[in-house]
Amino acid sequence: MKANSAHTYLGIFSLIIFFSACVKDTDFNQANDIVVSPIVDLDLIYFDLPAITFFDTIASIPILTVSDTTDLPFLNDQDIVEKLKRVEFSFRATNSIQREFQVEFQFLTEENEISYSSQIPIDQGTVASPVVTEYIENVEGEALANLTMAGKVAVSVTIPSSNQNLDGTIKLESKATYYLEF
Amino acid sequence: MRNLLQLLIVLWISLAISQNKQVLYGMTDIPQNLLLNPGSKIPQKLHIGVPFLSQIHLNGGSSGVSAHDIFGNSNEDINTVIRNKIFELSDRDFFSATQQLEIINFGWLAENKTYFSGGIYEELDFILYFPRDLAILAWEGNSDYLNYEFDLGQVSTRGDLLSVYHFGANKQINNKLTVGVRAKLYSSMLSFKSTNNRGTFVTVLGDEDSPNIYEHKLQNVDMSVETSGLASLQDLTGSAELSKKLIGRAFFGGNLGIGLDVGATYDVTNNITASASILDVGAIFHTKDVESYSVSSNYTLDGIELLFPPLLNGEGAPPYYDDLEDEIEREVPIDTLYNSYTQLRPTKMNASLAYSFGRSLDGSDDCNCKKTDGSPARNQQAGIQYYSIFRPKGPQLAGTLFYSRRFTNSLALKATYTVDSFSATNIGLGLVADMGILNFYLAADNLLGYQNLAKAKSVSLQLGFNIKIDRE
Numbered sequence: 164m165k166a167n168s169a170h171t172y173l174g175i176f177s178l179i180i181f182f183s184a185c186v187k188d189t190d191f192n193q194a195n196d197i198v199v200s201p202i203v204d205l206d207l208i209y210f211d212l213p214a215i216t217f218f219d220t221i222a223s224i225p226i227l228t229v230s231d232t233t234d235l236p237f238l239n240d241q242d243i244v245e246k247l248k249r250v251e252f253s254f255r256a257t258n259s260i261q262r263e264f265q266v267e268f269q270f271l272t273e274e275n276e277i278s279y280s281s282q283i284p285i286d287q288g289t290v291a292s293p294v295v296t297e298y299i300e301n302v303e304g305e306a307l308a309n310l311t312m313a314g315k316v317a318v319s320v321t322i323p324s325s326n327q328n329l330d331g332t333i334k335l336e337s338k339a340t341y342y343l344e345f
Numbered sequence: 346m347r348n349l350l351q352l353l354i355v356l357w358i359s360l361a362i363s364q365n366k367q368v369l370y371g372m373t374d375i376p377q378n379l380l381l382n383p384g385s386k387i388p389q390k391l392h393i394g395v396p397f398l399s400q401i402h403l404n405g406g407s408s409g410v411s412a413h414d415i416f417g418n419s420n421e422d423i424n425t426v427i428r429n430k431i432f433e434l435s436d437r438d439f440f441s442a443t444q445q446l447e448i449i450n451f452g453w454l455a456e457n458k459t460y461f462s463g464g465i466y467e468e469l470d471f472i473l474y475f476p477r478d479l480a481i482l483a484w485e486g487n488s489d490y491l492n493y494e495f496d497l498g499q500v501s502t503r504g505d506l507l508s509v510y511h512f513g514a515n516k517q518i519n520n521k522l523t524v525g526v527r528a529k530l531y532s533s534m535l536s537f538k539s540t541n542n543r544g545t546f547v548t549v550l551g552d553e554d555s556p557n558i559y560e561h562k563l564q565n566v567d568m569s570v571e572t573s574g575l576a577s578l579q580d581l582t583g584s585a586e587l588s589k590k591l592i593g594r595a596f597f598g599g600n601l602g603i604g605l606d607v608g609a610t611y612d613v614t615n616n617i618t619a620s621a622s623i624l625d626v627g628a629i630f631h632t633k634d635v636e637s638y639s640v641s642s643n644y645t646l647d648g649i650e651l652l653f654p655p656l657l658n659g660e661g662a663p664p665y666y667d668d669l670e671d672e673i674e675r676e677v678p679i680d681t682l683y684n685s686y687t688q689l690r691p692t693k694m695n696a697s698l699a700y701s702f703g704r705s706l707d708g709s710d711d712c713n714c715k716k717t718d719g720s721p722a723r724n725q726q727a728g729i730q731y732y733s734i735f736r737p738k739g740p741q742l743a744g745t746l747f748y749s750r751r752f753t754n755s756l757a758l759k760a761t762y763t764v765d766s767f768s769a770t771n772i773g774l775g776l777v778a779d780m781g782i783l784n785f786y787l788a789a790d791n792l793l794g795y796q797n798l799a800k801a802k803s804v805s806l807q808l809g810f811n812i813k814i815d816r817e
Binding site for chain 1: 413415485548560664666
């Protein structure tokens with residue numbers, strides 16, 4: 164074999180390598196269709212209040228409503244709002260006080276305007292047999308848009324009547340399931 | 346997540362077991378073969394690489410997924426395809442990329458018959474193991490995975506950008522044995538490493554004593570990332586500043602290290618030749634611009650407890666959320682350390698056994714002699730090669746069958762068939778041609794993959810030009 168034909172081989176080999184290389188049968192535009200849609204379950208707020216919370220022993224008068232507030236700054240975080248498609252709140256109350264309760268969640272904007280609210284009626288129980296009330300609230304569409312204007316939540320617990328002999332506790336647990344899309 | 350995915354795919358396309366140069370190994374007509382085995386036989390008395398063109402090496406791959414697997418034309422929804430792939434891959438699958446660019450390379454035969462060689466090359470080396478559990482968590486969320494312990498220990502990655510200064514000596518001890526050694530000085534421009542992590546994240550339903558519906562638990566978490574050369578780059582603006590800084594580090598301005606290559610070739614008989622080499626036994630000592638982050642924690646998140654304290658007029662509620670953030674920062678502290686650390690280089694091993702046959706190269710019909718330089722006296726060789734590289738999760742291995750043939754004094758070809766973590770159908774081809782004193786070589790593997798790059802899980806390519814003067 165002469166040097167010339169060697170160079171021909173060299174040329175052919177190089178050409179085969181570099182020009183036969185190609186990308187086939189693929190559609191990289193599909194990258195635009197990639198949607199990451201995780202479903203994230205997270206604990207929300209909880210409390211455990213004894214019956215005496217609802218009676219002022221010093222002034223000897225009932226306290227029919229107690230309230231508390233916490234920031235939830237992730238709710239109106241624009242990065243999250245754009246990706247949030249649905250939220251499902253789950254509440255579980257365990258009541259051993261002989262009274263029904265109303266628990267109200269008021270989601271508040273920075274200006275303290277109520278953008279979304281939710282009322283949960285809680286059945287009465289006894290110390291001997293506490294009653295569990297479960298409640299699920301699904302939030303999507305326009306309601307979700309309202310919810311995500313809020314950055315904090317005010318929780319109020321209301322008892323219809325109270326006296327210093329009431330016994331038991333009201334325990335509330337909650338979680339939220341966030342349906343996200345990236 | 347989506348950006349990360351696209352980055353991985355681009356990495357994959359732009360760029361085998363990383364750094365395996367099975368086609369080049371043993372091709373004694375290519376001076377760069379000395380970098381794979383400093384104890385190789387050497388037919389030339391002088392070589393000078395064409396600066397910046399003497400070796401260009403690109404290599405990239407993923408062990409478990411090709412672009413075609415994800416983006417192939419099919420009726421199936423791409424999100425289903427990706428989901429299935431995430432579950433199909435294991436945490437031992439990986440994405441890797443290597444790139445080398447030789448800046449200079451030279452060598453000469455001294456009067457004492459020792460062949461000295463040296464040079465400078467730049468190297469990029471990256472590997473990311475697939476963190477399967479984190480991918481599932483990111484893709485699916487935790488909602489359907491109650492009680493499933495997501496393994497944070499699957500996070501394992503390292504990357505290096507460095508320049509290597511090397512000088513070696515090679516000597517034929519007798520007509521059977523050739524040995525060589527090469528000293529290396531590493532100047533690291535950038536480096537990061539996150540290996541030996543452990544810990545789990547799990548969401549469980551709370552029991553009677555739990556304050557809330559779930560318990561989100563970080564258990565026995567002990568994770569760290571070591572970086573060097575990265576922290577000072579964060580303040581830079583513009584690519585001009587960045588490249589100026591990196592080039593400065595390439596010339597001994599970075600973190601320095603030392604290493605050693607050793608190798609030998611032994612003619613067992615006139616026809617059978619064995620060779621072996623160990624490369625990059627060494628370490629880089631990261632002392633400058635070092636920043637490491639570590640976290641170790643056992644923590645359970647229950648949500649926010651409301652206390653309903655009696656409030657006086659105008660008094661605000663307690664800062665529950667800020668308190669929770671503070672608690673997390675306290676219980677899951679991310680420590681930043683500036684301690685020096687030593688990083689072992691990924692050591693590589695090569696070995697081969699070759700059988701020579703065919704036409705005698707010295708023109709005589711029966712060859713009872715060896716060429717004085719010990720190079721193959723016959724025009725064909727066949728044999729086996731072994732390669733391994735030490736990686737964070739243990740060595741990666743490759744086995745190769747090869748056949749090489751010299752057609753003329755100026756042209757030799759080598760074909761390889763390699764089985765490794767990427768595929769069992771890796772065919773490679775290498776060519777070396779001498780045109781006068783100009784030496785050109787080209788080697789590529791995964792040739793079947795070139796028919797459709799999208800289907801190839803790895804691609805490797807080396808080419809270069811040298812000036813070479815053979816021994817008489």
